[in-house]
Amino acid sequence: MSHHRSDVVEHALEVLDRHGLADLSMRRLAADLGVQPSALYWHFANKQALLAAVADEVLRRGRRPVTAGTWDEQVTAEARALRDAMLAYRDGAELVATALAFGLATEDPVARLVDLIGDIPAARVAATTIMHFVLGHVGDEQMNAQAASAGAIVDDPLTRADTFSTGLGIVVAGIAARRTADR
Amino acid sequence: MSHHRSDVVEHALEVLDRHGLADLSMRRLAADLGVQPSALYWHFANKQALLAAVADEVLRRGRRPVTAGTWDEQVTAEARALRDAMLAYRDGAELVATALAFGLATEDPVARLVDLIGDIPAARVAATTIMHFVLGHVGDEQMNAQAASAGAIVDDPLTRADTFSTGLGIVVAGIAARRTADR
DNA sequence: ACCTGAACACCGTTCAAGT
DNA sequence: ACCTGAACACCGTTCAAGT
Numbered sequence: 001m002s003h004h005r006s007d008v009v010e011h012a013l014e015v016l017d018r019h020g021l022a023d024l025s026m027r028r029l030a031a032d033l034g035v036q037p038s039a040l041y042w043h044f045a046n047k048q049a050l051l052a053a054v055a056d057e058v059l060r061r062g063r064r065p066v067t068a069g070t071w072d073e074q075v076t077a078e079a080r081a082l083r084d085a086m087l088a089y090r091d092g093a094e095l096v097a098t099a100l101a102f103g104l105a106t107e108d109p110v111a112r113l114v115d116l117i118g119d120i121p122a123a124r125v126a127a128t129t130i131m132h133f134v135l136g137h138v139g140d141e142q143m144n145a146q147a148a149s150a151g152a153i154v155d156d157p158l159t160r161a162d163t164f165s166t167g168l169g170i171v172v173a174g175i176a177a178r179r180t181a182d183r
Numbered sequence: 184m185s186h187h188r189s190d191v192v193e194h195a196l197e198v199l200d201r202h203g204l205a206d207l208s209m210r211r212l213a214a215d216l217g218v219q220p221s222a223l224y225w226h227f228a229n230k231q232a233l234l235a236a237v238a239d240e241v242l243r244r245g246r247r248p249v250t251a252g253t254w255d256e257q258v259t260a261e262a263r264a265l266r267d268a269m270l271a272y273r274d275g276a277e278l279v280a281t282a283l284a285f286g287l288a289t290e291d292p293v294a295r296l297v298d299l300i301g302d303i304p305a306a307r308v309a310a311t312t313i314m315h316f317v318l319g320h321v322g323d324e325q326m327n328a329q330a331a332s333a334g335a336i337v338d339d340p341l342t343r344a345d346t347f348s349t350g351l352g353i354v355v356a357g358i359a360a361r362r363t364a365d366r
Numbered sequence: 367a368c369c370t371g372a373a374c375a376c377c378g379t380t381c382a383a384g385t
Numbered sequence: 386a387c388c389t390g391a392a393c394a395c396c397g398t399t400c401a402a403g404t
Contacts, residue, residue, distance in 0.1 A: 002368050026397060038399075039369050047397065101326050105282050121216045128323070129316055136315025143284050166305050167312045174357030185387050209378060221380075222388050230378065 055099035204274035238282035
């Protein structure tokens with residue numbers, strides 16, 4: 001029986017979550033779908049395009065409506081939603097980071113952050129700074145989680161949530177300083 | 184004739200700079216050295232260890248003595264030095280990011296930043312936030328540089344240096360707010 | 367519209383053996 | 386101390402052909 005693009009993405013998400021990004025190969029995914037590797041190339045031009053579609057789906061599923069509040073509350077909420085979206089799938093941060101870096105994602109979380117930060121000249125730089133922070137922090141979190149599950153280190157989720165808040169607070173405070181300076 | 188560990192790293196740096204991280208394979212590097220792929224495993228346990236050694240060398244070559252000045256001037260100078268170090272080699276940021284993420288690097292730029300930020304509870308989080316910013320920004324820069332050399336986009340080095348300064352200023356301002364709050 | 371079959375040009379890693 | 390030779394178990398991608 002035949003598959004859609006969306007079936008492939010759905011299956012890729014499962015392989016990702018169960019085995020990690022390193023094991024998400026075209027050949028393994030094809031085997032998982034009961035299909036030849038070459039069949040995937042009817043749906044996607046190449047592996048990067050497939051991964052971009054998967055990253056988009058991760059971001060789409062994590063999207064939250066904009067909350068009421070001041071700009072900094074909104075930016076903070078958006079950053080937390082992005083963190084949750086990426087934490088929901090194994091290696092989510094690395095996946096999203098590469099998709100964004102290659103410019104293949106259609107979801108654009110940076111654009112949403114730019115809107116929330118508001119009309120200052122540095123809005124774009126500020127938004128990508130937030131995004132870099134979130135990607136970097138969650139990337140570290142997921143690395144540590146993996147090391148911990150391998151028994152290499154002890155991992156405290158409470159501490160991780162705490163450092164995220166503190167780091168995010170630092171960046172948001174920096175943007176606040178910019179905003180008052182720029183008007 | 185026989186090689187040292189250091190010869191291998193040196194050669195890897197050349198392959199990296201000429202062909203990029205994606206083309207830096209054990210087999211290609213071995214061919215470049217005039218040696219069988221298996222020979223590399225006498226020098227390094229695996230590819231990750233080899234890449235960590237290369238990342239260490241990139242960081243080592245970019246290291247600068249601590250300058251005089253206030254803490255924020257020193258942190259800014261250190262962040263700029265890290266940027267320059269990674270910009271000096273093609274895909275330097277991605278290389279260093281993965282080495283640091285896997286915890287295999289012996290160079291520890293975050294520890295240096297912690298020292299410069301000083302004795303506040305959030306020093307470690309603040310330092311990794313700076314590091315995430317630098318890695319993310321330079322990673323984007325090197326992606327764009329590659330896209331530009333492929334003729335896909337126009338790339339203005341002046342703008343890139345400018346966004347780096349602005350973004351760094353935001354994070355440093357955020358840390359400054361923390362420092363005054365925490366004492 | 368969706369897939370097979372077969373091929374091409376690659377990977378990282380191990381291990382006994384050589385000098 | 387440093388390397389060869391050969392093998393193992395993989396990759397992504399292309400393309401003619403099938404239904």
